[in-house]
Amino acid sequence: MGETKETSTGRVVEQLRALILDGELLPGERLRQEELADRLGASRVPIREALRVLAGQGLVRLVANTGAWVSSLTHDECVDLYRVRERLEPLLLEQSLPGLGRDELQEIDAARRAVDECRDVREFIALDRHFHSLTYQAAPDGYIKHEVGQLWDVTQYYRRRFTEMQDDRGRALIASEHGLLVDALMRGDSVAAAAVLEMHIRRTRLALQHAVHLFDG
Amino acid sequence: MGETKETSTGRVVEQLRALILDGELLPGERLRQEELADRLGASRVPIREALRVLAGQGLVRLVANTGAWVSSLTHDECVDLYRVRERLEPLLLEQSLPGLGRDELQEIDAARRAVDECRDVREFIALDRHFHSLTYQAAPDGYIKHEVGQLWDVTQYYRRRFTEMQDDRGRALIASEHGLLVDALMRGDSVAAAAVLEMHIRRTRLALQHAVHLFDG
DNA sequence: ATGCCGGTGATTGGATCCAATGCAAGTGCC
DNA sequence: GGCACTTGCATTGGATCCAATCACCGGCAT
Secondary structure (H helix, E strand, C coil): CCCCCCCHHHHHHHHHHHHHHCCCCCCCCEECHHHHHHHHCCCHHHHHHHHHHHHHHCCEEEECCCEEEECCCCHHHHHHHHHHHHHHHHHHHHHHHHHCCHHHHHHHHHHHHHHHHCCCHHHHHHHHHHHHHHHHCCCCCCHHHHHHHHHHHHHHHHHHHHHHCCCHHHHHHHHHHHHHHHHHHHCCCHHHHHHHHHHHHHHHHHHHHHCHHHCCC | CCCCCCCHHHHHHHHHHHHHHCCCCCCCCEECHHHHHHHHCCCHHHHHHHHHHHHHHCCEEEECCCEEEECCCCHHHHHHHHHHHHHHHHHHHHHHHHHCCHHHHHHHHHHHHHHHHCCCHHHHHHHHHHHHHHHHCCCCCCHHHHHHHHHHHHHHHHHHHHHHCCCHHHHHHHHHHHHHHHHHHHCCCHHHHHHHHHHHHHHHHHHHHCCHHHCCC
16 A cells, blocks of 8 residues: 555645745745746646645745745734644644654653753744644644644744744743643643643744744834 | 726636626536636636636635635534624624714614515515615725635625525524614614624524535535 | 836747546456 | 456546746836
């Protein structure tokens, strides 16, 4: 039951997504079809389909007959996305928690420690995402998990920028919240876990609301 | 400032979406590219792009090298979508309420009456959606409004099926909830409005959870 | 100088053509 | 008779070609 043979469009989607998430393509950057076709070794047809897919995911902005750009967010849009995360991620966590066993919980705690100890911004972004993903891993694949993934995707660039500005106090707060979250998970206390997670995202949103300077416009 | 000249892909997306929402294309139905190209008067290229877009919106299921089908939902998936609606729509309503003026509120109340009086299933679905859309109209266009629209889209077929099974008691409950919602809106009471709306969706979800027979599987 | 206008090149959008994949029917073998 | 295999066809995927659109630039008039 090996992989269903991947389509070229699918590969292009993954490659472009990776380039955007890694920050090699920055918000506002123009995406020319022919240039991408060269770079990714495909013709323009799968490129165009991929751009449409990524536009649907919010990573790319398409203007008819004109072109494609890497999406950028306004301050308000980004804050809005965090409000959505505040509401969806606790729900996802509740769906995941009952399925987390001893081994998964150990893995989660290890990931938490890795986040704590990390001082590099790019690595922090990856480790933090990995940590939260692990807490969601036992939730069924479906709309919510998919949507949460997209929310992380479209905000990734700004999370990185925001993390760059973070001081020790901010990092300490994150460490505390992650600690409380893991504790709740280990006790199987879904109410507490959801509450801590909502607070965690909410506090980040409020901090973000003061960081207007990260956004152009 | 006339319409930006629409692209062919865009038109196909709209036409296919309409066909699905109107129930002319049913969940599980196969979508053949050439057939659609004939029917909609375009070549296969914009059809393929449109199918990718609709797949991203969850209205179509694509399998590589095999084909496209109108999406169908399992019972669990549908219930999950309602849980998301429970969390997102109150948020959207809160964003809209402050922008609703006298005229809009009158229009909303008129729409509410129209829903109350309607006895035809297809018309009910349209009127109910129109009513709720009006309550959201003053919210800024953005991720949340867009996402909520998609949630209504992908559940449309099942809402219709569910409505068909509804008895007078169910209709009366909806009328009561809509009435309380409009009252809260008119008083500018966003807390009450959000609470009523959440209850409204939640109650529908619970009723839906007992309606397993609407789903194949 | 500034703002409007038209032409030209770069870029996107769509159609056709060809290749690749998968499914189904039919055949042979056990 | 049932099952695996093969062959052919329907359908999807990708590349190239051509048309349509837009942005940029220079010229002209005010």
